[in-house]
Amino acid sequence: MSERRESPEQASSRRKFLLETARSACGAALVGLGLGLYGNRQAMARPVYTMRPPGALPGKKFLAACIRCGQCVRACPYQTLRLARPEEEAATGTPYFSARQIPCELCENRPCIRACPSGALDPQLTDIYKARMGLAVLIDRENCLNFLGLRCDVCYRSCPLIDKAITLNALHNQRSGKHTLFLPEVHSKHCTGCGKCEKSCVLEKAAIKVVPLELAQGELGHHYRVGWEEKAKSGQSLIPEQLDLPDRMPDFTTPITPEWKP
């Protein structure tokens, strides 16, 4: 250790170097900690009122791919899309829209997707009707005019996939006893989440809203088999069609309640 003595200058310059390095590392770590916590909070947020453009990669994948250039916003002919500002719900700089303000018009030539340079809006989405920006849900069944027994039907009529994404189901009106309710029902198989129904809902606040898929949809147990689907798939019932259960009749030979003996 004491073989090669270092000069005081060497020692002090090494000291300085180590100190500088520690200082820089500390500073960067602190900034990184703040940024990481803030950024993670923003990335984890699932804002309900902000819809992503069609073809947007799901959740965090989108936040990793989108480079926040705003070319999709420029490409949108209806000024539907906007870039999130720091005070807004969506991650700063990313594109979003609010269906109640301006819904997606589902342009068949997909200008926003074609404008996206990064692939955050998936170029493989060639059929705009395959977009799944969210799912419309008739969320308020107490104030929906059709549920009240009126023929509003506006969400149904404004749906670009009328009779596919939204159907009207006729049901007896129990209240009046003589009329029919035409209840709008959304089908996830066809709904793109464009938000035209939410936009057109005549109520002060929309009874039908587009919400993120993960919020709108449940998930069946993976072991679960729906009988009629399995039947359609295999072409026949999986169990014998006429299941002959043994007839069990009450056995009258023994008394129903045994005689009580104290």
Place this chain on the structure above:
Amino acid sequence: MNDENYPGALAAAKKGWFSSHRWLMLRRLSQLAFLALFLSGPLVGLWIFKGTLAASRFLDTIPLADPFILLQSLVTGTIAGSTALLGGALIAGFYLVSGGRAYCAWVCPVNIITDFAAWLRLRFNLQEGLSLNRNNRYWMIGMVFLTTALTGSLVWELINPVTMLHRGLVFGFGLAWTIPLGIFCFDLFVSKRGWCGHLCPVGGFYSLLGRFSLIRVRADGRENCSNCLDCYAVCPEPQVISPALKGENGQGPVITGGNCTNCGRCIDICAERVFSFGSRFKTEYR
């Protein structure tokens, strides 16, 4: 400013005001021109650059993209689309020729703000303030990549003052104006040339390109140097001057430091015409 010790007074007296402010004016013109080319679309419908400095399309055909943002995306395990990759390659190639941090001096809108803060500092003769290590920008790059990898999201772009300011100008600010204002106050009151000269990881990234870039400032006339130190006073990265101007044993006359922003202010300010733009190759021009 009439003080004869004020940096530039000598050059203005000897070369005239115009030629002692030539590159400065050209640079401001370039910064404003880039802003105008991005803003002409949203303001008057004439689309030249569509997008922001993060990525854009030139005349609706040529894609451009910031390679630093693409690297951040790569760190999350995402490979950007081919359009963005082509754009990133074009921008990287452009700055490999024009000199890495030429982006900082000639394009980046934050530079206008931090140059203004530095000018006020010089004007009112403010103390240097908090001294930061210039290598902090590389630590910041590491920090950006680490947080991006850990969160799986481009977190730096949530607060990046460069894209924030530019996006604010092109798409509307909201509360985004707070960040450039913060940078201005930091540079003016806390640390001299604090942001662009010490911390900004975007500049740090372009300085790495600048180590190999073709166009460089040269001190070919260094034997005329009168040691007035005016170039050191105005240079945003004065540490790059010494090896080129005073270097011995074959060092110089080219400024090879990656952090030279090719702003050309030293060329303006030198009364003895020591500096000029040229290539990075050693060949003497004179």
